[in-house]
Amino acid sequence: MNLKIALFGIAREIVGQPTLEVSAPEGQSAQGLLQSLHARYPELARLSSLAVAVNNEYAADDTPLQERDEIALIPPVSGG
Template identity: 45%
Template sequence: MNLSIQLFAQARDIAQRDRIEIELPAQATVADLRNQLVQHIPELKTIVPHLLVAVENEYATDDTILKENIPIACFPPVSGG
């Protein structure tokens, strides 16, 4: 399945683009997506383990199964006060 992932903040800056297209097999998970992000953009390796992944506007865990044609976004954790 073809997935379009929107990148934000530091992930976007490192990748030098705001969106990436990734091909994954059916029943792929967020963990699979993380691995493919590093394969496509090795410079993301240091931040990928810390990225928050939102699937259909909800935070997802690494075992969340992905589906084609759904919104997926990756961004670093946000802190502040």
């Protein structure tokens, strides 16, 4: 399946673009996606934290991703 991932802040700068399309095995977990992105973009692994959001909620490591999901990478937030 193809996943479209929205990128923000330092994650957007590391990848060099605001969205990323990746092909992933059916049922890919949030954790599995992070692992494949860490391999492709080692600088992502150096961040204090990196979460996956699915449909505007933080996803647990074992959350299965689906093609129709709105997926985003969430580097350490710093609002306020």
